[in-house]
Amino acid sequence: xxxxxxxxxxxxxxxxxxxxxxxxxxxxxxxxLFWYVQYPNRxxxxxxxxxxxxxxxxxxxxxxxxxxxxxxxFHLKKPSALVSxxxxxxxxxxxxxxxxxxxxxxQLKVEL
Amino acid sequence: EADxxxxxxxxxxxxxxxxxxxxxxxxxHDKMYWYQQDPGMELHLIHYSYGVNSTxxxxxxxxxxxxxxxxxxxxxxxxxxxxxxxxxxxxxxxWGDNQPQHFGDGTRxxxx
Numbered sequence: 001x002x003x004x005x006x007x008x009x010x011x012x013x014x015x016x017x018x019x020x021x022x023x024x025x026x027x028x029x030x031x032x033l034f035w036y037v038q039y040p041n042r043x044x045x046x047x048x049x050x051x052x053x054x055x056x057x058x059x060x061x062x063x064x065x066x067x068x069x070x071x072x073x074f075h076l077k078k079p080s081a082l083v084s085x086x087x088x089x090x091x092x093x094x095x096x097x098x099x100x101x102x103x104x105x106x107q108l109k110v111e112l
Numbered sequence: 113e114a115d116x117x118x119x120x121x122x123x124x125x126x127x128x129x130x131x132x133x134x135x136x137x138x139x140x141h142d143k144m145y146w147y148q149q150d151p152g153m154e155l156h157l158i159h160y161s162y163g164v165n166s167t168x169x170x171x172x173x174x175x176x177x178x179x180x181x182x183x184x185x186x187x188x189x190x191x192x193x194x195x196x197x198x199x200x201x202x203x204x205x206x207w208g209d210n211q212p213q214h215f216g217d218g219t220r221x222x223x224x
Contacts, residue, residue, distance in 0.1 A: 032210055034212060036215075041217070041218075041220075042217050042218070043116075043118075043202055043204075043215030043216050043217045043218050044155075044202070044204075044213075044215040045215070046212035046213070046214070049210070049212060051210050088152060090154070090155070094209070094210065097143070097160065097162065097209075098143055098206055098208070098209045098210070098211065098213070099145070099157055099160060099170070099171075100145075100155075100157070100213060101157075101171075102154050102155045103154065104153070104154045105152070105153065105154055107152070
């Protein structure tokens with residue numbers, strides 16, 4: 001079975017500092033990994049995906065993610081956090097039929 | 113922004129009522145999905161469709177039913193609402209495999 005784990009319920013970071021939101025995966029075969037963001041009272045917005053190729057994936061709003069096969073991780077990063085980045089972040093892996101299995105989510109809080 | 117719409121956004125209704133949550137997309141996507149999400153929590157797939165006249169149950173058992181008579185429309189129905197159905201319901205759609213899912217803003221359902 002495909003699964004992802006987000007070990008941190010909440011991450012706090014000061015504005016301007018780099019941020020990392022962690023995700024590890026457990027899949028059979030090649031991993032297909034996604035990051036989504038959810039703002040209050042909204043649906044999920046796609047940030048980036050890893051299918052194959054470069055281990056560093058660039059996405060929307062200045063976010064990037066680093067795929068690490070040996071550590072089975074796919075951490076989301078941003079060099080300089082903004083207060084407006086405060087939201088709920090979900091890692092997901094794709095199964096058959098393009099169905100997604102989501103992690104439990106990490107609440108990111110960026111403070112001034 | 114993706115063109116996927118859910119109505120109503122909020123619904124408060126009494127026990128025993130029949131409810132239909134609407135979801136429409138204008139992107140011509142074949143694949144559509146319904147997720148259930150308690151506030152701030154992970155998403156659980158409850159129904160999906162690969163195209164017209166195709167519907168399948170998801171990973172989380174649900175008393176709801178769905179239909180897919182037209183490509184753009186994927187309504188979810190609860191025949192007799194109960195307080196245990198109180199949750200947020202998110203609809204999504206996508207192209208083929210490995211393509212990101214696009215989400216609507218959800219319906220927040222509260223059954224009294």
